[in-house]
Amino acid sequence: MEELVRGIKRRPKAELAMILVARPAWKSQTPILGIAYLRRTWCHHLFLEFFATHPHVITKRREQIGLVGVGLLRQLVALAEALKIECIWGEATEFSHEWYEEQLAVERVLDHFFIEDEVMKHCRDELHKSREQMLARRHQA
Numbered sequence: 001m002e003e004l005v006r007g008i009k010r011r012p013k014a015e016l017a018m019i020l021v022a023r024p025a026w027k028s029q030t031p032i033l034g035i036a037y038l039r040r041t042w043c044h045h046l047f048l049e050f051f052a053t054h055p056h057v058i059t060k061r062r063e064q065i066g067l068v069g070v071g072l073l074r075q076l077v078a079l080a081e082a083l084k085i086e087c088i089w090g091e092a093t094e095f096s097h098e099w100y101e102e103q104l105a106v107e108r109v110l111d112h113f114f115i116e117d118e119v120m121k122h123c124r125d126e127l128h129k130s131r132e133q134m135l136a137r138r139h140q141a
Contacts, residue, residue, distance in 0.1 A: 001082065004040070008083070013042040020075055022053075022068050030056045034068040036076060046080055048090030073103055074130060077115070077123045088115040 007016050022034040034053040038046050053068045080088055090113060092100050097109040104115060105122050115123055 005083070008040070008044075012044075014040075015042055016040040020072055020079075022072055030054050033057050034072050036072045038076065040083070040085070044083075044085055045087040045089060046076060046085055048076065048088060051090070051096075069099065070103065073123070074127045077120070077127050080115075080120070081124060081127070086116055086120065088120070089113065 004016060004018065007014055017037070017039045020036040020038070021032055023031065024033055032054060034057065035050070036048060037050040038048045041047050051069070051072065053072075057068050076088055079085070092109045092111055092113055097111075100109040100113050101107070103123075104113060104119050106113075106119060
């Protein structure tokens with residue numbers, strides 16, 4: 001994160017690519033649960049170029065793993081919040097558009113989506129709610 005912030009300060013219009021990787025916190029035969037490949041664009045937006053979960057996660061073949069995509073999406077929103085980025089955008093596929101509709105709480109997603117304004121507020125609210133729930137579970141344990 002520090003290197004990313006330095007890169008933006010050094011070159012404010014720099015296109016910077018990054019990969020978010022979701023790894024299990026437990027011993028697992030699936031070492032990578034999902035990935036998000038994204039770019040910080042020259043106009044300070046995030047463009048989600050590629051978003052995928054491991055086939056074993058999708059089919060739950062080896063373990064009952066869920067919410068990997070939701071977790072990665074929330075990390076994108078957390079990154080946008082930390083960098084004061086107001087728009088995340090990307091492409092939806094025939095197989096992902098309904099998932100984006102549900103996660104973004106929007107009526108219709110076609111081949112693209114934008115997370116900004118009220119949709120960004122919804123996503124940030126969900127991020128903060130999930131953080132509070134996680135912290136509450138940690139304090140109970």
